[in-house]
Amino acid sequence: MSAVAEPSTGRRIRVVVAKPGLDGHDRGAKIIARALRDAGMEVIYTGLHQTPEQITETALQEDADAIGVSILSGAHMTLVPKIVELLGEQGIDDVLLTVGGTIPADDIAELKRLGVDGVFTPGTGVEQIVEYIRTGVGERRRGQV
Amino acid sequence: MPYYRAQVMEPNSTTPAEPAASDPAERTTESADREFTTMSGIPVRPRYGPEDLRGDAELKIGEPGSYPFTRGPYESMYRGRNWTMRQFAGFGTVEETNERFHYLLEHGQTGLSTAFDMPTLMGYDSDHARSLGEVGREGVAVDTLDDMEALFDGIPLGEVSTSMTINAPAAILLAFYVLVGERQGVPSQKLAGTIQTDILKEYIAQKEWCFPVEPAMRLVTDMVEYCTDEMPRWHPISISGYHIREAGATAAQELAFTLKDGFTYVERAIERGIEVDSFAPRLSFFFNAHIDFFEEIAKYRAARRIWARELKETYGAKKPESMRLRFHTQTAGVSLTAQQPLNNIVRTAIEALAGVMGGTQSLHTNSFDEALALPTEEAVRVALRTQQIISHETGVTNTADPLGGSWFVENLTDELEAEAYRYFERIDELGGMVEAIRRNYPQREIAESAFEFQRQLDDGEFTIVGVNRYQTEEEEVPLHRVDPALEQKQIERLARTRAARDSGEVEATLTELRRVAASDDCNLMYPILEAARARVTEGEMIAALQEVFGTYTETPVF
Numbered sequence: 001m002s003a004v005a006e007p008s009t010g011r012r013i014r015v016v017v018a019k020p021g022l023d024g025h026d027r028g029a030k031i032i033a034r035a036l037r038d039a040g041m042e043v044i045y046t047g048l049h050q051t052p053e054q055i056t057e058t059a060l061q062e063d064a065d066a067i068g069v070s071i072l073s074g075a076h077m078t079l080v081p082k083i084v085e086l087l088g089e090q091g092i093d094d095v096l097l098t099v100g101g102t103i104p105a106d107d108i109a110e111l112k113r114l115g116v117d118g119v120f121t122p123g124t125g126v127e128q129i130v131e132y133i134r135t136g137v138g139e140r141r142r143g144q145v
Numbered sequence: 146m147p148y149y150r151a152q153v154m155e156p157n158s159t160t161p162a163e164p165a166a167s168d169p170a171e172r173t174t175e176s177a178d179r180e181f182t183t184m185s186g187i188p189v190r191p192r193y194g195p196e197d198l199r200g201d202a203e204l205k206i207g208e209p210g211s212y213p214f215t216r217g218p219y220e221s222m223y224r225g226r227n228w229t230m231r232q233f234a235g236f237g238t239v240e241e242t243n244e245r246f247h248y249l250l251e252h253g254q255t256g257l258s259t260a261f262d263m264p265t266l267m268g269y270d271s272d273h274a275r276s277l278g279e280v281g282r283e284g285v286a287v288d289t290l291d292d293m294e295a296l297f298d299g300i301p302l303g304e305v306s307t308s309m310t311i312n313a314p315a316a317i318l319l320a321f322y323v324l325v326g327e328r329q330g331v332p333s334q335k336l337a338g339t340i341q342t343d344i345l346k347e348y349i350a351q352k353e354w355c356f357p358v359e360p361a362m363r364l365v366t367d368m369v370e371y372c373t374d375e376m377p378r379w380h381p382i383s384i385s386g387y388h389i390r391e392a393g394a395t396a397a398q399e400l401a402f403t404l405k406d407g408f409t410y411v412e413r414a415i416e417r418g419i420e421v422d423s424f425a426p427r428l429s430f431f432f433n434a435h436i437d438f439f440e441e442i443a444k445y446r447a448a449r450r451i452w453a454r455e456l457k458e459t460y461g462a463k464k465p466e467s468m469r470l471r472f473h474t475q476t477a478g479v480s481l482t483a484q485q486p487l488n489n490i491v492r493t494a495i496e497a498l499a500g501v502m503g504g505t506q507s508l509h510t511n512s513f514d515e516a517l518a519l520p521t522e523e524a525v526r527v528a529l530r531t532q533q534i535i536s537h538e539t540g541v542t543n544t545a546d547p548l549g550g551s552w553f554v555e556n557l558t559d560e561l562e563a564e565a566y567r568y569f570e571r572i573d574e575l576g577g578m579v580e581a582i583r584r585n586y587p588q589r590e591i592a593e594s595a596f597e598f599q600r601q602l603d604d605g606e607f608t609i610v611g612v613n614r615y616q617t618e619e620e621e622v623p624l625h626r627v628d629p630a631l632e633q634k635q636i637e638r639l640a641r642t643r644a645a646r647d648s649g650e651v652e653a654t655l656t657e658l659r660r661v662a663a664s665d666d667c668n669l670m671y672p673i674l675e676a677a678r679a680r681v682t683e684g685e686m687i688a689a690l691q692e693v694f695g696t697y698t699e700t701p702v703f
C-alpha cells in the first residue's frame with residue numbers, strides 16, 4: 001500500500017470522519033473510513049452521536065487536512081452550518097470539508113454556499129470520494145486553494 | 146408541491162461496457178463459466194434436482210402450520226387471513242402523524258406502525274440541546290403522555306393493532322400507550338400490537354441506546370414480565386434483523402444474529418423464572434426483504450425451522466405456539482436508489498413478493514422516494530397499492546408456501562440454516578451474544594460485509610440499475626419536506642405540559658423510579674407507569690435511570 005504523502009512535509013493525509021446527529025446510520029461512514037485508510041490516509045473516525053463542538057475539537061486536536069461529515073438524520077441544515085461556524089471561530093480555514101448523506105439538491109447548493117467543499121449523495125462510488133479528498137488536500141497544501 | 150432534482154451520478158469511466166445484445170455464442174462460453182452466487186455469497190449451481198434434498202427432507206419440510214413450521218406458521222396461511230398491511234409512518238408533531246394514520250386507515254391499511262424521531266429513540270426531550278434540528282425529522286416526536294394521546298386521537302385502540310418502533314426507551318412509550326388506552330376505556334388486556342424493544346440489535350446495528358447492555362437487558366426482561374402478566378395480546382419484543390441487514394449484513398448474518406438475539410431474550414426470561422410457554426408465543430420477529438428473491442424466501446423458511454427446533458429442544462417449550470415463528474417484513478431501504486427513483490417501485494414489489502412467498506404475517510413496503518427524503522403521500526399510496534396488487538391480483542395467496550419442495554429453494558434453506566448454526570457456534574465460543582457484542586464481533590462481521598458489497602459495486606461485479614450501470618441524466622420527483630417550524634411547535638407543546646403538571650408528583654415518581662432501578666427485585670414498569678401518569682417526560686425518566694444505570698459509548702470498528 002502506498003502512503004499518500006504531501007510532497008513538502010511528507011505527512012500522510014489526515015482525515016476526520018465525523019458522524020454528527022442522533023441517528024445510527026454508520027454504514028457509509030465506516031465504508032468511507034476504511035477506504036480512505038486503505039488508500040494510505042490516516043483516518044480518525046469520531047464514532048456516533050457527535051456534537052458539532054466535539055467534531056470541531058477533534059479536527060483541531062488531530063490537525064486534520066479534511067473532515068468528512070456523514071449525516072442521514074435530516075438535520076444537515078442545522079448541524080453542518082454549525083460545524084462551519086465553529087471551524088471559522090477556531091480559525092480552521094484550510095481544512096477540506098465534505099458532507100455525505102441523503103441531501104436534497106437545493107440543500108447542496110446552500111451547503112456549498114456556506115463553505116462546504118464537496119457533497120456526496122447516495123450511489124457515489126467510493127473511489128470518487130477518495131480521489132476528491134486526495135486531490136483537494138493536495139491542492140490546499142500546494143496553496144492552490 | 147416543490148420539485149427537487151434527484152442527484153444522478155456522473156457516468157463513471159469504470160462502468161462495464163454494455164454486453165453485445167443476446168449473442169448466443171457469448172452466452173454459452175464466457176458468462177456460463179463465471180461463479181454464480183446469491184447476494185450472501187452462497188454458490189448457486191446451474192440446476193438443482195432431487196439429489197439436492199438432504200436426508201430426512203420430509204420431516205424438515207413438514208406441513209404448513211405444523212412443527213417445524215418451515216412451510217409457514219399457519220395451516221391455511223393467507224386463505225385464512227391476509228397479512229397485515231402495516232406502513233411505518235411518523236414525522237413532525239403528533240398532529241401531522243395522526244393525520245397520516247387516518248389517511249392510511251382510510252386507504253385500506255389494516256394496522257398502524259409508528260416511527261419515532263431520533264431524540265425520542267435516544268431518550269432526549271424535544272427541548273434538549275442534543276435534539277436541535279432533529280425533532281420530527283425521521284419520525285414523530287413524543288415526549289409525554291399528552292403527546293401520545295394526541296398521536297392516537299380518534300383511533301380506537303381496542304380495534305386496531307399498533308406497532309411502535311422504539312427500543313432503549315420502549316418501556317416508557319409502552320406506559321404512555323397503556324395510559325392512552327386507559328383514558329379511552331380500553332384495558333391493557335385488550336390492547337393489541339408490538340413494541341420493538343430489541344436492544345441487542347441496537348448495539349449491533351441501529352445504534353440508538355440509552356444504557357449499558359446489562360441494565361438495558363434488565364429493563365427488557367421487566368417489560369416481558371409485565372406484558373406476560375398484564376397484556377396477553379401484546380408482543381413485547383420484535384426481534385429484528387431488519388436494521389442488521391440495512392447496516393450491511395448478508396442474509397445469513399441477518400438470520401444468525403437475529404435468532405441468536407432471540408435466544409438470548411428467551412434465556413433471560415427463563416432465568417427470571419418466567420415459564421417459556423407463557424411468553425414465547427408473544428415473541429415476534431422482523432426481517433428485511435432484500436432483492437435476492439430466492440435467498441430471502443429461503444431465509445424466512447430457515448428462520449422458522451431453526452426457531453422451532455431450538456425452542457423445543459433447547460428451551461423446553463411444549464406449546465406449538467411457542468415454537469411457531471411469526472414475522473413482520475419490511476422491504477430493503479438500502480436497496481432503493483436515489484437515481485431513477487421510479488425504479489424503486491419495481492424493486493419494492495419484488496422484495497414484497499419475496500416476503501409473501503416466505504410467509505410473512507405483516508408487511509411494510511417502502512416508498513419509491515425514500516432514498517431522497519421521507520415519502521410523499523403519493524409515494525406512500527403506491528407502496529400500499531403494491532401490497533394490495535400482490536394480495537388481490539396475483540393469486541400467490543391461494544396456497545401456502547408455493548415454493549415448498551422446490552429443489553433449489555429447499556437446498557438454499559438448508560444452506561442458510563447451516564450457515565446460521567456456524568455463526569451460533571462462533572458466538573457461543575465468545576461467551577454468548579452479550580459478550581460477542583462487547584467484543585464487537587457482530588459489528589465487525591457486518592462492517593466487513595458492507596465493505597465487501599461496496600467493493601463489488603465499485604468493481605462492477607454487482608449491478609445496481611441506474612447506479613453503476615444504465616445511468617441516465619437527472620429526473621425530478623416531488624419531495625416531502627418536514628417544516629422546520631414543527632420543532633418549535635413541539636417544544637411549545639412540551640412547555641405547556643410541563644407548566645400544567647404537579648411538580649411534587651413529578652419529583653416523587655422520579656425518586657421512586659430511581660429507587661426501583663437501584664434495587665434488583667422490583668419491576669420497573671410499575672414506577673414508569675406512575676411517572677408517565679404524573680406527566681413526567683420521557684427524557685426526565687431516562688435521565689433518572691441513567692443516574693443509576695450509567696450511559697453507553699461504543700468503540701467503533703471499521
